[in-house]
Amino acid sequence: MSNQPTQTYDFQRKIETYDSADVVVIGGGPAGTAAAISAARLGKKVTLLEKSGQLGGMGTLGNVSVFMPIGNVTGIYREMIAEALADHLPKDHDVSIAPQYSPFILRQYLNEKMKKEGVQVIYHAEFIGTVKEDRSVKAVIVSTREGLKAFEGKQFIDCTGDARAALDAGVPYTSGRDEDGMTQPMTLMFMMQNTGKPVAQVLPEGCYLYNEISDLPQGRRLYWERNNDGTLLVNMTRVKGNGAKIEDVNYAETEALRQVFSVVNYLQRNGFETYTLSHIANQVGVRETNQIQGLYTLTEQDVVRGTRFADVVAQTNYEIDIHSPDGKKTTDERKVDGYDIPYRCMVTEQLDNLLVAGRSISATHVAMSSMRVQATCYALGQAAGIAASIATDDSCPVQDVSIDTLHNALSSQNVIFYKQGQVSHQ
Secondary structure: OOOOOOOOOOOOOOOOOOOOOEEEOOOOOOHHHHHHHHHHHHOOEEEEOOOOOOOOHHHHHOOEEEEOOOOOOOOOHHHHHHHHHHHHEEEEEEEOOEEEHHHHHHHHHHHHHHHHHHHHEEEOOOEEEEEEEEOOEEEEEEEEEEEEEEEEEEEEEOOOOOOOHHOOOOOOOOEOOOOOOOOOOOOEEEEEEEEOOOOOOOOOOOOOOOOOHHOOOOOOOOOOOOOOOOOEEEOOOOOOOOOOOOOHHHHHHHHHHHHHHHHHHHHHOOOOEEEEEEEEEEOHHHHHHHHOOOOOOHHHHHHHOOOOOOOOOEEEEOEEEEOOOOOOOOOEEEEEOOOEHHHHEEEOOOOOOEOOOOOOOOHHHHHHHOOOHHHHHHHHHHHHHHHHHHHHHOOOOOOHHHHHHHHHHHOOOOOOOOOOOOOOOO
16 A cells, blocks of 8 residues: 555553563663663663564574674673673674674573563563653553553663654654665575585575576675584575565565575575575564664764764774665675764653663664664663663653763673773764
């Protein structure tokens, strides 16, 4: 349906409260899992709401099972590497690692981690709406296996990736490039396994015959095979569109799957004759949708110049990495030396008890292309969980959380920042 419907409905219902918590985290991806852990470690009762049946976000659901190098292996992210990928743990924090991992093992690891940390995880719980009172969120309404339920909280952290809760509560936002609103394209990740012997090639109905590299959706071969176990992780599909729009994501789910089988067939004819398709992600991977307008917006200049902020909560040197939004087979990749992401990017003017962590923080299209990767989202989530806990303890709006207190708590949770020339940048 492309026609805008004219009919609207008032939908009112009395919703029973399922539970109350100090901190309610919406979304169990990298930002959400880290936020839940860090808040629980500060003695808070935490409820983590996840719309699927597994934690880890795109790292598990989306099979984006390689961590991009960000130049700072610290905090909860470092702890995860130490516990789940010990062979990849660097001696110091200020290095870059890019380990390929099993999405299945990470999924199990995160389940066990939440049990140990005392986080209540509610699976199959999809955000529906917010209940507000003045400048505060009182509860979120969630669709569960038992119907609609309300979850009350003192603090809320939106880790949905699309800023769903923030937008529903009236926070202004942007989407995509300034000039036309177009977002980075979507990709369906998959894995192939080396069987050691030639495999039968299959090209299902509706797929494409790719013969040249220039025929491929990204116009390039992009894959990882780092663990010596014959597992090839492939990032070679590409579908134009905005993953927060019904029609776009409908098209992407079918088109991307068509491309998966087509790329597999191409690879089996071009150097991977002994590899069979072993896993396709449950859903298409979305790089970019909505960015809140926060107290500060991270800019391309901040990323390129390496801006340092007094209210730093995460640091990265991951490159500017823009997969062409307009369907071209190009990627804008620009090396950066490292920069800070300030706390204010997670804070809104409109709400006193809501933080936004993960890829939908306040950032421009170009800046977001660098800060969006999983390791950075873990760092942002950890800071958000701590900030929400401090706001609860101090009975203050999230805008007024003491940065010194935040930094001390981050330090106590083993987060290490570079110290060079931190300046307040307004």
